Amino acid sequence: MRLTIVGCSGSFPGPDSAASCYLVEAPFEGRTFRLLLDLGSGALGPLQDYIDLRDIDAINLSHLHPDHCFDMSGLYVVRKYHPQGRPPRLPVYAPAGADWRLSDAYGTTAPNGMTLPFEFHALSDGFETKIGPFTMRTYRTPHPVEAYATRIEHDGSVLVYSGDTGPDAGLVEFARGADLLLCEASFVESAENPPDLHLTGADAGRLATDAQIDHLLLTHIPPWTDRDEVEADLRTSYAGAYRLVQPGDVVEL
Incomplete structure (x- = not known):
């Protein structure tokens, strides 16, 4: 299983990165199966550096904020008018109602x-399905809109993507045993942060430590x-291997 960071800017595209988009690939029936996790603002352009847009096999949208789904509009044009x-x-x-x-x-x-051009399937807490070579499960996270990790x-490897979330004890159990945790870290400890919206680096570190994660990737850091x-916040709560991701980063599981 291969993870490619297409876009990782938090909340809106930055000067060096599109918003959230992650490409997950694995062998399947003699070819490569391609699953997208989110397709946020600005991601459709750089995604073409990695794959032909007609070769996407499935998409999972964690939630319906623009920085996670709005480049579906461009993909609609590609799929309908190519x-x-x-x-x-x-x-x-995607969450129910995503089609409309x-x-x-x-x-x-x-x-x-x-x-x-799209066939929509509604996510729910505890949803599980088989997508090509992947088994996918979802967990409802605390966020202002319906959102899912x-x-x-x-093939024995496990990737967990937090999506957008506030701190949540249940997410620890959902992530437990994963080989890799791709986790948002939008906030800093020095700020006065609203509840049930995002994680700090320290929150992400505590999540990874409690879930016994050996490899942590931090993403969704806003340009500001x-x-x-x-x-620095992360290092107060986590002692394992980590990376603050950049577009183009590739991790093999």
Whole structure:
């Protein structure tokens, strides 16, 4: 299983990174299966540095904030109007109502045009399914909108993606035993942070420590946030291997 960081900027695209988008690949039936975790603002452009947009096999949207889903509008154009023809409908796993929310964002008209190139499947707490070579499970996280962490298993390896979340004890058990935790760290300890919105580096470190994670990737750091401070916060609560991700980073599991 290979993880590629396409975009990792928190809350909106930054000068050096698109918003959240992560490409997960694994062998499947003699080819490479490609699953996207989120397709946030600005991610569709750099994604083309790694794959042909028609080669995406499935998409999981952790939640429906723009920095995690709004480049679905551009992918809608690719899937519907590409000169080489319209490919089969693409499975999209997302919170209920994503079809209409994304249709409104693009401006399609009734009947819901977003369902022409995409086949939507509603996520829920404890949702589990098989997607190509992957087994995927979701966990509802504390956030102002319906949001999910994702656990992906393949051939004995486990990747957990936090999505957007405030501190949550249940997320520790959901992540336990993962080989890799891709975890948001949007806040810093020195600020007065609102509850149930995001994690600090220290929060992410405590989550990884309590879940006995040996390899932690920090992501979703906003452009205005001091990455050195996020890292310093992390080191107060975590002693394992870690990285503050950058676009283009690749991790093999």
